[in-house]
Amino acid sequence: MTVRNVNRPPTASAGIDQQLACAGASCPIILDGSGSTDPDSSPGTQDDIAGYRWYEGYGTSAQQLLGTGKTISTTLLLGNHTVTLEVTDQSGAIGTDTLTIT
Numbered sequence: 643m644t645v646r647n648v649n650r651p652p653t654a655s656a657g658i659d660q661q662l663a664c665a666g667a668s669c670p671i672i673l674d675g676s677g678s679t680d681p682d683s684s685p686g687t688q689d690d691i692a693g694y695r696w697y698e699g700y701g702t703s704a705q706q707l708l709g710t711g712k713t714i715s716t717t718l719l720l721g722n723h724t725v726t727l728e729v730t731d732q733s734g735a736i737g738t739d740t741l742t743i744t
Contacts, residue, residue: 649682649733650680650681650682651735651737652678652680652691652730652731652737653679653680653681653729654678654728654729654737655675655676655677655678655679655727655739656673656675656696656727656739656740657674657675657677658741659742659744660741660742661744662743662744668717668720669717669718669720670716670717671715671717671718671743672713672715673708673713673715673716673725673727674712675694675696675712675713675727675729675739676713678691678712678727678729678737678739680729680731682731690731691729691730691731692730692732693710693729694712694727694728694729695710696710696714696725696726696728697726697728698724699724700726700728700738700740701726718743721744722744723743723744724740724741725740725741725742725743726739726740727741
């Protein structure tokens with residue numbers, strides 16, 4: 643009997659909702675997905691995570707890629723923003739997490 647390993651999806655962690663104070667029409671922000679994990683990674687690592695993508699308007703016709711990487715720096719216009727982190731593992735499984743930035 644052959645035992646097959648079953649890939650488990652990653653768990654994305656976009657961080658907590660944020661409320662920013664800005665002096666102008668836009669705000670710089672750092673988005674940090676370093677809390678994301680994958681149960682198939684080697685202990686103490688995130689080596690099974692293949693990619694991090696940050697989106698605004700995820701899953702809508704207005705979806706916009708903000709950047710790629712575990713941590714990104716971007717600028718958002720004043721207002722309410724729903725930002726989603728999409729984490730993909732080596733097998734193509736996806737995990738997402740969303741935060742609100744005001």
